[in-house]
Amino acid sequence: MTEVSTTPETSSAATLSIIPLGGIGEIGMNSTVLECGEDIIVIDAGLMFPDPEMLGVDIVIPDFTYLLENRRKVRAVLITHAHEDHIGALPFLLKELNVPVYGTRLTLGFIKDKLKEHDLDASTELVTVKPRDVIELGCFRVEFIRVTHSIVDGVGLGITTPVGRVVHTGDFKIDPTPVDNEVMDLRTFAEYGDKGTLVFLSDSTNAGQGGYTFSEKEVRRGLEDIFHKSKGRIVVATFASNIHRVQQIIDVAVMHGRKVILNGRSMIANAQIALELGYLKIPADTWHKIEALKNFPDDQVVLITTGSQGEPMSALTRMAANEHKHFQIKKGDTIVLSSKMIPGNERAITRIINHLFKHGAEVFYEKVSEVHVSGHASKEELKLMLNLIRPVFFIPVHGEYRHLVYHSQLAKKVGIPEENIFIVSDGEVMEFTNAAARRAGFVTSGRLLIDGKSTEGVERVVIRDRMKLAHDGVVIVILAIEKLSGRVVSGPDIVSRGFVFEDASQELLAEVKDVVMDTLTLMIPEAKGDWSLVSDRVRGALKKFINKRLERRPMILPVIMEV
Ligand SMILES: [Zn+2]
Numbered sequence: 001m002t003e004v005s006t007t008p009e010t011s012s013a014a015t016l017s018i019i020p021l022g023g024i025g026e027i028g029m030n031s032t033v034l035e036c037g038e039d040i041i042v043i044d045a046g047l048m049f050p051d052p053e054m055l056g057v058d059i060v061i062p063d064f065t066y067l068l069e070n071r072r073k074v075r076a077v078l079i080t081h082a083h084e085d086h087i088g089a090l091p092f093l094l095k096e097l098n099v100p101v102y103g104t105r106l107t108l109g110f111i112k113d114k115l116k117e118h119d120l121d122a123s124t125e126l127v128t129v130k131p132r133d134v135i136e137l138g139c140f141r142v143e144f145i146r147v148t149h150s151i152v153d154g155v156g157l158g159i160t161t162p163v164g165r166v167v168h169t170g171d172f173k174i175d176p177t178p179v180d181n182e183v184m185d186l187r188t189f190a191e192y193g194d195k196g197t198l199v200f201l202s203d204s205t206n207a208g209q210g211g212y213t214f215s216e217k218e219v220r221r222g223l224e225d226i227f228h229k230s231k232g233r234i235v236v237a238t239f240a241s242n243i244h245r246v247q248q249i250i251d252v253a254v255m256h257g258r259k260v261i262l263n264g265r266s267m268i269a270n271a272q273i274a275l276e277l278g279y280l281k282i283p284a285d286t287w288h289k290i291e292a293l294k295n296f297p298d299d300q301v302v303l304i305t306t307g308s309q310g311e312p313m314s315a316l317t318r319m320a321a322n323e324h325k326h327f328q329i330k331k332g333d334t335i336v337l338s339s340k341m342i343p344g345n346e347r348a349i350t351r352i353i354n355h356l357f358k359h360g361a362e363v364f365y366e367k368v369s370e371v372h373v374s375g376h377a378s379k380e381e382l383k384l385m386l387n388l389i390r391p392v393f394f395i396p397v398h399g400e401y402r403h404l405v406y407h408s409q410l411a412k413k414v415g416i417p418e419e420n421i422f423i424v425s426d427g428e429v430m431e432f433t434n435a436a437a438r439r440a441g442f443v444t445s446g447r448l449l450i451d452g453k454s455t456e457g458v459e460r461v462v463i464r465d466r467m468k469l470a471h472d473g474v475v476i477v478i479l480a481i482e483k484l485s486g487r488v489v490s491g492p493d494i495v496s497r498g499f500v501f502e503d504a505s506q507e508l509l510a511e512v513k514d515v516v517m518d519t520l521t522l523m524i525p526e527a528k529g530d531w532s533l534v535s536d537r538v539r540g541a542l543k544k545f546i547n548k549r550l551e552r553r554p555m556i557l558p559v560i561m562e563v
């Protein structure tokens with residue numbers, strides 16, 4: 001967390017500032033600010049999923065303080081594509097700052113669905129753009145440029161400013177055979193190289209991967225193989241936003257005479273949006289509701305589901321635990337996890353895989369089968385882009401620190417001078433003139449932890465409490481004290497959760513009660529009338545006792561009633 005304030009030192013019309021608010025040094029919460037004179041544009045407003053130790057935190061978003069402080073300058077938010085790490089923070093930003101949002105058709109389709117959940121759909125201006133469209137926003141001229149990625153309808157940006165041109169790839173890979181035949185517009189990117197580009201920002205997610213990323217179409221072969229061999233029901237889990245993957249699964253299903261059932265709220269919602277907008281094609285009498293499952297023989301159905309990351313409430317997790325209302329795993333079933341095992345989720349996913357095997361299913365996943373390809377460019381593609389753009393200055397974005405380092409090494413290799421490559425930090429201001437670049441300090445930035453839909457961040461202390469509860473459990477001491485005399489009239493009763501008194505002997509429990517009573521005896525009657533003093537003393541004494549006897553540090557909650 002960086003907490004340095006506030007405005008960059010200079011901001012005359014002759015300088016351009018680029019300020020990442022997120023996405024640098026982390027996978028997720030991508031958001032970049034471009035500022036020139038009196039104008040600001042924002043590229044993406046994404047979320048990050050929390051680390052497992054951020055208990056009870058649903059999502060993490062960038063701190064948008066800088067935009068709120070400069071609200072009259074902000075012209076628009078430009079969205080490169082509809083992945084959560086690029087759109088997930090949008091509702092939280094729009095709640096504070098009502099500015100137009102620009103994106104392609106499918107991107108806005110997904111965003112609209114999200115804004116509805118937050119009651120922001122009516123108040124937000126959504127502007128649909130196509131690749132090659134050019135818009136003017138203050139002193140910025142922005143051109144949208146088609147890229148290929150693991151979601152349909154992604155774009156990069158070519159931005160002309162009074163200081164020079166900026167190219168931002170968004171997320172991309174160079175897929176020469178995309179499922180929808182909408183190839184990456186390398187020609188337009190090359191034009192920016194020819195005209196001269198001052199600053200290039202490029203996706204670093206896969207900068208550690210050698211060679212080229214496989215085309216999405218390669219997945220089809222892996223799927224066909226599995227479909228060919230399977231005699232029973234097939235379940236394919238994938239990301240609901242990966243419309244091309246869903247399309248390929250449907251195509252292979254149709255080829256093998258199988259009906260398709262979509263499962264999971266986001267899977268159905270996204271497919272519906274993509275279908276309506278023409279990005280997904282499903283032949284008639286192919287898509288059926290899950291209730292119809294029982295009407296089809298085992299070898300004539302495919303279930304496409306969410307839950308590929310082992311999310312606790314997801315359909316796949318429920319299937320693995322044999323708790324799914326409509327689908328019990330049985331021998332002969334084939335389960336395909338057509339997705340990346342995201343680090344951090346590996347344990348949950350592996351647990352599910354084991355359960356599925358236990359129920360007699362055959363399971364295919366990334367590490368044992370060719371059922372997934374990445375959506376991000378590997379080294380050779382990244383070098384190709386650097387060669388096409390030939391920028392004066394290069395800023396690697398979207399990635400952990402190591403990815404940014406790998407990407408700068410590639411830039412050096414293709415001939416960009418080391419002093420023109422900048423690994424920046426979230427909140428850091430990079431200031432450019434048409435010939436020079438300098439690091440110009442920091443703006444307020446950081447991570448906001450969000451619990452549910454609230455815009456209030458979750459305080460650090462709340463997280464610490466939740467961690468403590470999860471690790472050490474809680475001991476509750478219930479006690480009624482007569483206010484005037486300080487006499488204990490009921491209790492102490494001891495209740496524990498996540499902390500085992502049950503295992504311990506009755507003796508220990510009796511000792512705990514004694515500790516409470518001894519503590520009270522040592523207090524003068526007047527002090528005993530003050531419940532906050534009593535809780536404080538009881539908590540302190542029990543903490544010491546439990547730590548000494550059991551070497552545990554549960555949270556101790558005295559509940560004192562005055563009668
Ligand atoms: Zn993406």
Ligand SMILES: [Zn+2]
Nearest residue numbers: 083085086171
């Ligand atoms: Zn991304």
